[in-house]
Amino acid sequence: MPLVKDKHEIHRIRTYVNGLDEHLQGGIPANHITLMCGAAGTMKSSVTFNVLFHEAVNGNNGLYLSLEQSADSLITHMINMDYDFSRIDLIVVRELSELSAKIQAQDKTKGSLFVVDVGCIRKEIRDMQTDNNKSWLNVMKNVIKKIKTEANMKLFVLDSLSALYVLTRLENPRIELFMIFEFLRDMKLTSFLISEMPLDGSKFSEYEIEDFLSDGIIVIRLTPFRRQVVREISIVKMRTTACNNDIFSLEFKNGQFYALYGGQNPLL
Amino acid sequence: MGLFSQNSGRITEGWVFDAKAPLVAGCAVADRNGQPHVIVGTTKGTIICLDQQGHEVWTYHAEEQFTEVESFFVDEERVHGIDAPPLVADINNDGKHEILFGTEAGILYCVSMDGKLIWKEDCKGTIRASPEVADINSDGHPEILVGAGNKLVVVQYTGHTLFEYIGDAPVESVPCVVKAGKTIIVFGNNNGQLTAITPSQELVWQRELRDKITAAPVAFKANEEQRVIVGTLGGIVVCVSEHGEPVWDFKTEGSVYSKVAIGDINDDKQSEVVISSCDNNVYALTLDGERVWSYQTDFWITSTPIIADLDNDHHLEVVVGSYDHNIYVLDGQGTYVLDYVPGLSGIVHQAGHYASTLTSDPGEQTGKRLYKYRVENMVVGCSLLENHGKPTLVVSTKEGHVHTLTHEQQ
Numbered sequence: 001m002p003l004v005k006d007k008h009e010i011h012r013i014r015t016y017v018n019g020l021d022e023h024l025q026g027g028i029p030a031n032h033i034t035l036m037c038g039a040a041g042t043m044k045s046s047v048t049f050n051v052l053f054h055e056a057v058n059g060n061n062g063l064y065l066s067l068e069q070s071a072d073s074l075i076t077h078m079i080n081m082d083y084d085f086s087r088i089d090l091i092v093v094r095e096l097s098e099l100s101a102k103i104q105a106q107d108k109t110k111g112s113l114f115v116v117d118v119g120c121i122r123k124e125i126r127d128m129q130t131d132n133n134k135s136w137l138n139v140m141k142n143v144i145k146k147i148k149t150e151a152n153m154k155l156f157v158l159d160s161l162s163a164l165y166v167l168t169r170l171e172n173p174r175i176e177l178f179m180i181f182e183f184l185r186d187m188k189l190t191s192f193l194i195s196e197m198p199l200d201g202s203k204f205s206e207y208e209i210e211d212f213l214s215d216g217i218i219v220i221r222l223t224p225f226r227r228q229v230v231r232e233i234s235i236v237k238m239r240t241t242a243c244n245n246d247i248f249s250l251e252f253k254n255g256q257f258y259a260l261y262g263g264q265n266p267l268l
Numbered sequence: 269m270g271l272f273s274q275n276s277g278r279i280t281e282g283w284v285f286d287a288k289a290p291l292v293a294g295c296a297v298a299d300r301n302g303q304p305h306v307i308v309g310t311t312k313g314t315i316i317c318l319d320q321q322g323h324e325v326w327t328y329h330a331e332e333q334f335t336e337v338e339s340f341f342v343d344e345e346r347v348h349g350i351d352a353p354p355l356v357a358d359i360n361n362d363g364k365h366e367i368l369f370g371t372e373a374g375i376l377y378c379v380s381m382d383g384k385l386i387w388k389e390d391c392k393g394t395i396r397a398s399p400e401v402a403d404i405n406s407d408g409h410p411e412i413l414v415g416a417g418n419k420l421v422v423v424q425y426t427g428h429t430l431f432e433y434i435g436d437a438p439v440e441s442v443p444c445v446v447k448a449g450k451t452i453i454v455f456g457n458n459n460g461q462l463t464a465i466t467p468s469q470e471l472v473w474q475r476e477l478r479d480k481i482t483a484a485p486v487a488f489k490a491n492e493e494q495r496v497i498v499g500t501l502g503g504i505v506v507c508v509s510e511h512g513e514p515v516w517d518f519k520t521e522g523s524v525y526s527k528v529a530i531g532d533i534n535d536d537k538q539s540e541v542v543i544s545s546c547d548n549n550v551y552a553l554t555l556d557g558e559r560v561w562s563y564q565t566d567f568w569i570t571s572t573p574i575i576a577d578l579d580n581d582h583h584l585e586v587v588v589g590s591y592d593h594n595i596y597v598l599d600g601q602g603t604y605v606l607d608y609v610p611g612l613s614g615i616v617h618q619a620g621h622y623a624s625t626l627t628s629d630p631g632e633q634t635g636k637r638l639y640k641y642r643v644e645n646m647v648v649g650c651s652l653l654e655n656h657g658k659p660t661l662v663v664s665t666k667e668g669h670v671h672t673l674t675h676e677q678q
Contacts (some may be wrong), residue, residue, distance in 0.1 A: 096337045135341045142340045169478070171458065 008225070010240060013155065013190045015218075016054045017047065017233065020259035023244035024235065028216060030154075030190050032239065033181055035161075035211070036249050037204045038193045038220035042231060043250070046070065047220065048192040049078060056088035056111035062155035063114045063147050065140060067163035071117035080098055082255045088113050094120040100196045103150045114147055136167035141183060156184070157165065160194035165206055173207040176256050181213040204236070215239040220250060233259055277579055277672020279570065279641040282321030282660065282672035289314065291664040293526070293571050294649030297366040298356040300325070300381040303383060304653055306662055307356060307367055308670055313348030315385060320655060322672065326383030332373045347373045352398040353649065359401060359410050359425040370395025374416050376423060379648050387427030390662045394438070395480070402445035404453065404467040412451060415439025419463070419654075420455055433469050434462065441498070442484035442527070448494040448510040456481025456498055464512060473512030478502055484527040488539065490555050497541060499524025505543050507557060516557030522546030522568065529577035533584045533600030534560065540600075542586050544569035550588045550635065552602065561602030563635025566592035575600070576659050579675040585638060589647025589663055593674060599636040606631035 004010055012027035021027050028034055038044045052062035066074060071092045079085070091105040091117045093099050106112050112253065118139070140158070147153045158164065161262045170176045184191045193214070201221060204211050211217060217236035222229050231250040235243045248259035249266050289310035296307040298317075305325065306318040319327040331348050354369040359378070365387060367379045374393045378386040393416035394569060401410045405421070412423040420433040420443060437459035444454045452464045452472050458480045464472040479502025486497050494510040501523040507515040523546040533540050533552060540560055541553040546568040552560040567590050574587040584600040607630055649664035653672070661673040 096340045100336070138343050139340045206390070 013051065013055065015047070015257075016050050016254070017257040017259050018235065019262070020235075020248060020257075023246075023248075023259075023262065024238060025241050025243070028190065028238065029240045031185065031188050032215035033184055033191045033193065033213070034218060034238075035195045035204060035214045036192050036218050036220070037197045037236075039197050039199050039201070039222065042061070042220040042222055043252070044194045044220060045074065045159055046078070046081065046252070046259060047233075047250075048159070048194060051192065051195035052113050052155055052157060053078070053083055053088065056113040059111040059190070060154040061112045061147075061151050062157070063116065063144065063153050064157045064159065065116050065118060065143065067118045067167065069159065070119055071115045074115065081252065090115070093117065096121055096139070096143075099146060100150075103147065105172070106151060112151060114153070115149070116143055124266045137161075137164070137180070140164070144184075144187060148189065154190060156187075156189045156191045158191070158193045160196055161210065162196040162206060170207075174209050177207065177209050177213055211237075216241075225265075272384035275436055277617065277675050277677045279360050279595070279639045280454060280676045281354070281641070282674060284672075285316075285318055285322045285324070285670040287314075287316060287668040287670065289668050290666055291648060291668050291670070292350055292353055293664065294353040295651050295662055295664055296354045296356040296367070297651060297653045297662070298367065298381060299625040300365070304655060305381070306653060306670065307354050308664065309352075309354050309369055310668065311346070311349040311351065311352055315350070315354055315377075315379060315383075317381070318670065322670070328377075328379050328383045328385070330369075330371050330373075330375065330376060330377055332371075334668055342373065347371075351396045353651075355399050355401060357401040359412065361409070368399045368401070369410055370397075370399060370414055374395075376412065376414055376416075376421070376427075377589065378412075378427060386627040389423050389427050389429060391416035391419070391421045391423075391429070393419055393421075396438070396440040397442045397484070400443045400484075403452055406451075406487075413443040413445070413455075414442065415443065415455065415457075418457075418470065420453065420655075422467075430586065431469055433465055435463065440480075440482045444485040444487055444496065446487045446494050446496060446510060452497075452510065454485045454487070454496050454501075456483070456485065460500060460502070462496075462498060462506070462508070462512075475506075475508060475512055475514070477504065477506055479504070482525055486527050486530060488530050488555070495555075495645065497528050497530075499526075499528065499543060499545075503545060503547065505541075505553075505557075516560070517556060517558050518543070518551070518553055520545035520549065520551065522545050522548065526572040529573045529575050529586075530555075531584060533575055533586055535583060535600075542573040542575060544571065544573050544588050546570065548590070548592075550586065550596070552586065552600075552635070561633045561635045563596065563598050563637065565594065565596060567646070571647065574650055574652050574661070576652050578659050578661070579638070579677075580659075585650075587650060587661060589650040591646040593645060593647065593665075594643050595639075595641045595643065595647060595650065595661065595663055596637055597639040597641075597675075599638050601636070602633050603636035605634050619620065639675070641673055644669060 003071040011030040014027040089112040091114045216238040233250040234247045246263035248262045251258045289312040292309045313330040315328040349372045376389045399414040409425045422430045437457040441456035454464045460477045462475045462480045479500040483499040497507045498526045499505040503520045505518045529542040543551045551562045586598040645665035645667035651662045653660040663671040
């Protein structure tokens, strides 16, 4: 990232969570790598997809790389949340062999959101020799490189780091994760890496090295209170940003995410 | 260039070749039309043949074509790369050397000394170690053994796969063929398992050494039985019997990447084991694992030590190349260094209880440097070339330069 002369020159990407961006000086600095952490059911995928959707509406292309959840399931889920995909150029890739053609057929009048369904691709090439444990990591990097160079991609979501670790055995996590993060920085992408936290919330990421390598950590938790469960979102860290680290309630209403009641308990 | 000598004569540099790509550790020396040639490999996937004057004779490019889908699965910057030194052997008994090497893409190549492809075989797994050649089934033709992905692959001299032995982890160590009571193939893997199998693919034994093994096991004979020595990235060098029973181990403080060298370096009629380690030291041990001497350089040593009579004094020297940019030529005998300086501080003036002074050795055997020669970059490999009867060191650096060094009498 080039040096800026004034803090207002720092380009920021909105989280599109109403009430949260105001506490992030307007959003996440462009080209940052942010861990989106949470247990199952916390809406990590929805929050990050929401960023890509709104950026595509604004004309910025993004890639959602889903390693386990199918594209069909993800898109159906988002449609059920009232996302209007006619506003963007939604491109679903289920076979690697069709990626070039789909990039060529891009609708340049709209921002594009690529959803690459790696689960589907895994079924497609299950007979292919993939004993080198770096193969799926190479797939991720090569897909990113191709869409970055040929479709001017600006944003990237990996869903999820945990699934990547299942596909790719890291022999030396400290070195290999450093190289993965450096690759994303070199690509000049604003990246969200979804990290599945254990239910007890004892750590943000598998190896805990990711916490130090990332530029930001956003945590979403499910908090039971009496017989109610609320989602809570907080910014644990965000480099180059004066942020409010309070815990906010996360709500989704009328097609919008909201961060409410920062620092206060809404149920009392 | 730096030059330092403590002995008669000096180390002089001959030709230098710039491969313009990072070199793999070490090089091979091969005969071409009756003349020794140097064969080097690069991480960019080229094999280069150099003559005795350091001139490029030919270059072979290992390049594979991939389908669109396959190309997503490879690291395009590394896929054609060669990670280990080529092996030179006459595998088809035609009286000529052939060059064998593998690539990241998992292809095993056999190239003639004229730089022409003889055959290639897809081993379907990344090849990160040099192949080994041995006639494991006594059919009169050598087989080629190579680690590829999680497998040990055995290929016939014609280029057809004979069998694959599938293990639990990638095999990045050169296999070692031990001809004891029966022939066994010993190899290490990235899970730290040292495995011995028969040529009919039966598991003979397996030892858990815990840390990744990239060094080639080395076999030697002791007490009427074959033993095998191998180092691990955990820094332990282990000696096991041909039956896989532990005999001794020796701990260094750094990873041991390369195979040990064995030779009688101190004229005691017994062979010694020489180890290079990333704790910056080169160690000389007896065949029973007792330290004879050690010598500390300023950075890691990842290449195999060379044992040779470099200065023609009829005594063997130990040569190592270090990441500190230097080549060290060490006296095989080592030297005894006292802990005190006679005449300046008497033994009674040493610190500690007097009983320790009386019961401990007054010094220790240590390595003795004869020559040190500085090259422009980290030394990743060192090989020996007999050039008209004169031993010549061929040194590979990480930057991609090949240097030749010889000893000259003053």
